[in-house]
Amino acid sequence: MTSNERVVVIGSGLAGVRLARRLGELGTPVTLIGEEEHRPYNRVLLAEVLAGRYSPEVIALPAPAGLVRARVTGIDRAARTVACADGSVIGYGRLVLATGSNPVLPPLRGLFTADHELPEGVHAFRTMDDCLGLAKAVGPGVRAVVIGGGLLGVSAARALAVRGAQVVLAQQAGRLMERRLDPAASTLIERYLTGLGVEVHTECRVRDVRCAAGAVRSVEMADGYALDADLVVLACGVHPRTGLAQAAGLEVRKGIVVDDELRTSDPYVHAVGDCVQHAGTVYGLAAPALEQADALAALLAGDASARYTGTRSLTRLTLTGPDSPFDLAAFGETEALPGDDVVQLTDATRGTYRKVVVRDDRLVGGVLVGELGTVGALARAWEGAEPLPSDGGPLLHLLTNDGGS
Helix, strand or coil: CCCCCCEEEEECCHHHHHHHHHHHHCCCCEEEEECCCCCCCCCHHHHHCCCCCCCCCCCCCCCCCCEEEEEEEEEEEECCEEEEEECCEEEEEEEEECCCCECCCCCECCCCCCCCCEECCCECCCCCHHHHHHHHHHCCCCCEEEEECCCHHHHHHHHHHHHHEEEEECCCCCCCCCCCCCCCHHHHHHHHHHHHEEEEECCCEEEEEEEEEEEEEEEECCCCCCEEEEEEEEEEEEEEEEHHHHHHHCCCCCCCCCCCEECCCCEEEEEEHHHHHHHHCCCCHHHHHHHHHHHHHHHHHHCCCCCCCCCCCCEEEEEECCCCCEEEEEEEEECCCCEEEEEEEEECCCCCEEEEEEEECCEEEEEEECCHHHHHHHHHCCCCEEEECCCCCCHHHHHCCCCCC
C-alpha cells in the first residue's frame, strides 16, 4: 500500500478511534466516519455515567484528526467509495468496517409502538443517547425493571440502584452472568446487588410490556405475574452490526468474516471490533477490539508481518456502591470438567473468592471476587499456557500473592 492511499474507517467506537489514532501516529492518511453526535467515547464506562460517577466528558476519547460526522448508507466496492446520508461520497484506498454491534431487542409483546419505536420509558442501553435518556428519567423511587442478567444487565441494575431507583432484575437463566461465571461467583454478585436493594429474579421469562398512553406501565412474566414499571431497560446482549457489509456483498456469518490480516472477502476492505468474526469467534469485548485495531494499524502502515491470531480475553467488572466496591475477574473456563483439578479459596470475612481450574497441568481458567491483586499473575500463567510445576506450590502462591497484578 502506498503512503498516499487513504484509509477510511467507518465507526467511531473504541476500535475505530484506536485504529485511526494509530494510523495517524504512523503517518498513514485516515478518515474516520462516526454517526453519533457525541464525541467518541469509551462505551465500557457508560454504566458509570448512568450511576452519576462520571460525566460524559470524562469517558470521551481523544478525537483523531480527520473525524467526519455522517451516516454511511452504502459501499461501492468497484468504485471504492462510500456514500453518506447527507449526499457526500468519500473515496478510499482501503476501507475498514468498525461498525460495532446493536442491542438485542427481545420478541416481547407490546415492545414497539405502531411507529416501530420503543414506548416512552423503555430503553436499550448501548449508546450515549441511551445512557443520557435513562439518566434523565431515573431518580429516587422510580420503578425500574432490567431485563437481562449478563454483564450489561448487572451493570445497569447497579447504576440505577445507586441513583435511588427501585430496581427489579429479571434474568431468564438460572443465575446471573451464567456465561462467564461459576455458580459461587454468580451467587456473590446476586448478594451484592440485593444489598443495594435490587430485587433479583432468576429463571424468569418476560412475556409482555404493557403501556398506556404510549408509556410503559408494567412488565408481565410468563407465569402471569406483573411488575409495575416506570422504566424498562433492555440488556439482553448485542449482535454484530453487519448491515453495510451484507449490502455490499461481503461474507457475513455471525459477524463479518475476516482472516488473520483482518481482511474481509474483499482484499481492499478490512473489519475490526464487535462486528467481526475471526476464526469462528465473535468476541464483543473491548480487549480483542483494541488488539485487532493495533494489528491492523501496523499492517496498513507497512508492517507486512503484522497479524491478528486471536485474543484470550479476561472479563473484569467493578461495581461501585455506597460502601466498598465489588471487584470481579474471570478468564477461560470457570467450570471444571471431569478429571480437572480445582483450587478454591474462600474468605467469608474479607468477602473474597478465588478459584482456578487446572487441566493436564495447565491453567485453563479462573474466577476471582474481591481483592484482585493476584489476577495479573494468574492471567499471565493462563495466557502463557505453559505446564505448571507438579508440586502445586507456585499455583497456590499465585492465588495468595496479592502483589501479582
